[in-house]
Amino acid sequence: MSIKADIKIDCKGLTCPMPIVKTKKAMNDVGNGQILEVQATDKGSIADLKAWSESVGHQYIGSTEEDGVLLHYIRKSGDEHYIEAEKNFEQTITNEELIDRAPEGGIILDVREEAEYAFGHIEGSISIPMGELEERINELNKDQEIFVICRTGTRSDLAAQIIADKGFTKVYNVLPGMNSWCGDLTKKI
Amino acid sequence: MTVFKMTAAQVARKVIENQSLFILDVRNKDAFEDWKIEGHSFDYLNIPYFDLLDGVDEIIPKLPADKDVLVVCAKEGSSLMVAEMISDAGRDVFYLEGGMKSWSSYLEPIKVGDLTDGGEIYQFVRLGKGCLSYMVVSEGEAAIIDAVRFKDVFTNFAKEKNVEIKHVFDTHLHADHISGGRHIAKATGATYYLPPKDAEEVVFDYTPLEDDLTVKVGTSQIEVGALYSPGHTIGSTSFIVDSKYLLTGDILFIDSIGRPDLAGLAEDWVGDLRETLYHRYRELAEDLIVLPAHFMNIEELNEEGTVAKRLGDLVAENHGLNIESEEEFRHTVTDNLPPQPNAYELIRQVNMGKITPDNDEQTEMEIGPNRCAVR
Numbered sequence: 001m002s003i004k005a006d007i008k009i010d011c012k013g014l015t016c017p018m019p020i021v022k023t024k025k026a027m028n029d030v031g032n033g034q035i036l037e038v039q040a041t042d043k044g045s046i047a048d049l050k051a052w053s054e055s056v057g058h059q060y061i062g063s064t065e066e067d068g069v070l071l072h073y074i075r076k077s078g079d080e081h082y083i084e085a086e087k088n089f090e091q092t093i094t095n096e097e098l099i100d101r102a103p104e105g106g107i108i109l110d111v112r113e114e115a116e117y118a119f120g121h122i123e124g125s126i127s128i129p130m131g132e133l134e135e136r137i138n139e140l141n142k143d144q145e146i147f148v149i150c151r152t153g154t155r156s157d158l159a160a161q162i163i164a165d166k167g168f169t170k171v172y173n174v175l176p177g178m179n180s181w182c183g184d185l186t187k188k189i
Numbered sequence: 190m191t192v193f194k195m196t197a198a199q200v201a202r203k204v205i206e207n208q209s210l211f212i213l214d215v216r217n218k219d220a221f222e223d224w225k226i227e228g229h230s231f232d233y234l235n236i237p238y239f240d241l242l243d244g245v246d247e248i249i250p251k252l253p254a255d256k257d258v259l260v261v262c263a264k265e266g267s268s269l270m271v272a273e274m275i276s277d278a279g280r281d282v283f284y285l286e287g288g289m290k291s292w293s294s295y296l297e298p299i300k301v302g303d304l305t306d307g308g309e310i311y312q313f314v315r316l317g318k319g320c321l322s323y324m325v326v327s328e329g330e331a332a333i334i335d336a337v338r339f340k341d342v343f344t345n346f347a348k349e350k351n352v353e354i355k356h357v358f359d360t361h362l363h364a365d366h367i368s369g370g371r372h373i374a375k376a377t378g379a380t381y382y383l384p385p386k387d388a389e390e391v392v393f394d395y396t397p398l399e400d401d402l403t404v405k406v407g408t409s410q411i412e413v414g415a416l417y418s419p420g421h422t423i424g425s426t427s428f429i430v431d432s433k434y435l436l437t438g439d440i441l442f443i444d445s446i447g448r449p450d451l452a453g454l455a456e457d458w459v460g461d462l463r464e465t466l467y468h469r470y471r472e473l474a475e476d477l478i479v480l481p482a483h484f485m486n487i488e489e490l491n492e493e494g495t496v497a498k499r500l501g502d503l504v505a506e507n508h509g510l511n512i513e514s515e516e517e518f519r520h521t522v523t524d525n526l527p528p529q530p531n532a533y534e535l536i537r538q539v540n541m542g543k544i545t546p547d548n549d550e551q552t553e554m555e556i557g558p559n560r561c562a563v564r
Contacts, residue, residue, distance in 0.1 A: 017267040020239045043553065044263050051217040052239040 003064075003073060003189065004114040005037035006030060012041050012069060019045045020052050023074070027058070030076045033130075033155075035061070035115045038072040045070060059151070062119035064189050073115040087153055089160040093172040095181055098147055106145030106170070111159040112178065116151065120178070120185035130155045133162055142168050149174040192272045195259055195283040197295035201316050204228045204487060205297070205494035211256045213248070215241065215271050216263050216289070224558045226261060226292055226317070227487045238267035245274045257283055264288040290552055292317035296342050298324075299494050301480065304431040308411045312480065312495050313342065319483050319559030320366050321496055325430055328407030332356040333379075334428060334436055335482045336369040338551060343373055354379045356404050356413070359540075360438030360482060361425040362387035364451035365530040365561050367551050368540050371395065384417075384424030387452075392542040398426050418469055420462025421447035421561070435477040435500060440465055442481045443489040443498050445562035446509030448526055451533055455523045463518055466510055475501030483559050509563065522563050531557040 009026045011019040019040045030036050038049060046063055049072050053060035061073040093101070098108070108125035110117050117127040128136050130150070140146060146163060150156040153175045160173040203210050209230040214221050215238035225233065234251055241248070252258050252275070260275070262268040265288040272284040285292065296313045303309055308327030315321070315337055323334040324346065331352040336343055336359075347354050354377040359370045361384060371393055374381035382398040383391065400417035411431045418427040421439040425447070428436040439447045446466060449458035477500045484496045491497060504510050512518040530536070532554040538544045539551070546554065 015266050016262065016264060017238050017242075017270050021242060024239070024242055047217055047220065048237075048239060051219070051237060055237070055240060 003037070003071070003118050004035070005073065006034035008037040008039065010039050011045070012039055014040065015042050016044050016048065020048055023049065023052070027074075027076060032076055033113070034076055035113050036074045036076065037115075038074065040070045040072065041068065043070070045072065049074065059116075061115050062189075073119070075113060075116065087157040087173065087175070089157045089164070089171075089173045091160070091172045092175050093147060094175055095177070098149075098174050099183060101145075101147075106147060107140075108147045108149060108174075109140070109159070110149055110178075111155050112150050116178075118188045120187055122149070122178075122181065123184065123186040125149070130159055133159055137163065137166055140168065143170075145170040145172070147172050147174050149177055151177050151179050153177040190276050190279055190281045192269070192276045193281070193283045194286050195257075196286050197291045197317070198297070200226060200228075200259070200285065200292065201295060201297045201314075203231075204316055205299075205490070209256050211253050211258045213252065213258060213260045213271070213275075214262075215260060215267050220263065224289075224556070226289075229487060232256070238262060238271055241271055241274065245271065245278055249275070249278050249280065252280060252282075259283045259285055261285045261292075262288050264290050289317070289556070293552070293555060294339060296322070296337065296339060297494065298342075298346055301434070301495050301497055302478070304411050304433065306407075306411075308407060308431065310430060310434060310480075311346070312497070313337070313346075314490075314494060314496065315366075316487075318366060318555060319485060321480070321482050321484065323436060323480060325406050325411065325413060326350050326352045327411045329353060330355050330407045332358065332404065332406045332413050333370070333373060334358045334413075335360055335363075335438065336373055338367040338369040338372070338555075340369045340372045340376060343369065344376060347377075353377070355406065356380055356382065358382045358398060358413075358428065360384075360427065360436065361422040362391075362452070362537060362540050363439075364533040364537050364540075365483075365559060366555055367536055371542075384422075384426045386419070387422050387424030388541075390541050390543070398424075400426070416469070418465040420449055420458055420465045422452050423458060423461070425465075429473075429477065432474075433478065434480050435470075435473060436480045436482075437470075438482045439561045441470065441479060441503065441507070441510075442483055442485065442562050443479070443496060443503070444507065445485055445564045446507070446522070448561060448563045449522055450526055451529065451561070452537070455526070459519050459522055462522060463515060470500070471504070473500060475499065475504065479503055483561050485559060485562050485564075526563060527560050530560040531555070 050060045059075040063072040110125045111130045148156040148160045221235040260268040260272045268284040275282040313322040325332045357374040383395040385397040403414040416427045
């Protein structure tokens with residue numbers, strides 16, 4: 001299946017260093033939090049894009065292979081805004097508490113980008129990326145408990161606030177988030 | 190200033206002649222830590238090329254002015270880019286032609302010694318991968334043992350020496366590199382031998398390499414004799430050449446011994462390994478020169494670049510030959526094993542003829558250091 005990306009670049013047939021040179025340039029046009037898809041055929045791009053992403057602070061989500069073409073997904077997380085942001089939403093729950101409460105019902109709402117969800121999410125969680133939340137809010141049920149999760153608790157903090165503003169009361173922000181999730185992950189790629 | 194090209198052959202001379210070289214390795218950190226160009230007098234700086242995209246100003250002061258500076262990457266492209274930036278900054282600099290890929294493939298043929306009646310034995314040292322192959326030549330004929338996959342290197346060398354390749358042997362079914370044995374045999378009409386106990390799953394024709402089999406190379410009858418010596422694999426076989434050299438395959442190395450686990454049977458083969466190292470080899474003449482199929486690091490290279498040592502010296506010095514208790518021996522060779530070589534299961538499949546990857550895929554499988562030994 002295809003994974004949603006905001007910008008795609010074609011590095012097919014290019015060898016090292018060109019995939020990284022092009023990716024670096026393309027990143028200038030990618031907004032914070034958006035997803036870049038890099039299409040490459042050079043196998044070395046797997047290790048290099050991952051290491052490069054880490055060294056400059058982007059989030060390397062993962063890669064798949066389709067008909068001999070590697071598709072890499074990188075999320076731009078350009079500034080500390082995403083790392084040290086203050087979390088304001090008051091109703092929170094820890095990863096561990098969420099695991100304990102799961103059998104009692106409620107839904108886990110994953111507000112990360114579709115690509116992040118595809119490369120690893122909690123089984124049974126539903127995906128509504130942050131940017132689509134307001135227009136899809138009617139998919140949620142006010143009577144259910146809603147556990148909002150993202151990678152580090154920042155996007156889910158904002159998402160929980162948005163949902164609460166619509167009159168939902170049983171809303172919790174899950175901390176610290178998928179980044180520290182120790183349970184099993186399901187993939188959708 | 191200028192960007193110069195350096196070939197793998199030139200780097201090999203620097204390793205063997207103990208020359209100095211400053212290597213700026215621009216691969217990513219993991220790749221560098223796993224495997225790099227080893228030299229007695231080499232200095233290193235590892236900075237991934239993608240950290241240098243905005244300029245090389247920061248590293249220029251770290252590059253010595255009194256040594257050749259060689260930029261190295263996986264295939265070449267990134268090293269050329271970085272070399273050009275360094276040259277633009279006013280420095281002379283080299284890049285490695287073909288990158289680590291060509292370093293991994295390069296073979297340096299070195300003469301080990303003379304045999305009876307004008308015969309010679311050559312060692313093909315694959316510095317980048319730690320593999321050693323052998324050619325015995327005598328009176329217009331040649332035998333090859335443990336050839337790596339670069340068939341043309343061997344056939345061209347035979348042409349140069351004006352000898353016909355008659356016998357091609359593999360001491361065992363290799364797990365760390367792809368054998369060129371059966372391809373050389375096919376191209377030259379030579380006989381290809383493989384130990385039958387290692388060959389149960391192979392899908393091509395071969396001549397069984399049995400214990401005590403001997404072949405003559407040339408009319409003066411230089412003898413290459415097989416000695417069954419299991420332990421690394423169940424079929425592992427050594428050779429005694431001209432009563433002078435003991436080719437040990439992956440059973441005994443200069444500073445280490447073979448590991449018994451690469452075909453998945455460590456526990457079963459420990460006893461065989463012990464028997465070979467502590468009994469079978471001990472009955473041989475101590476003056477035999479041991480020629481292994483691998484070396485682990487360049488400390489094992491002799492002055493002229495060969496890897497060879499008297500059996501008696503190894504019995505005295507090699508830790509793996511001096512573990513008295515069988516229990517401790519078992520523990521050493523089954524519990525303390527280093528990581529297994531890159532893609533070793535796939536490589537075994539290739540050597541059995543079950544899969545036929547293209548050249549790039551073969552290169553990819555063989556990337557990384559040698560890991561056939563237990564220290």
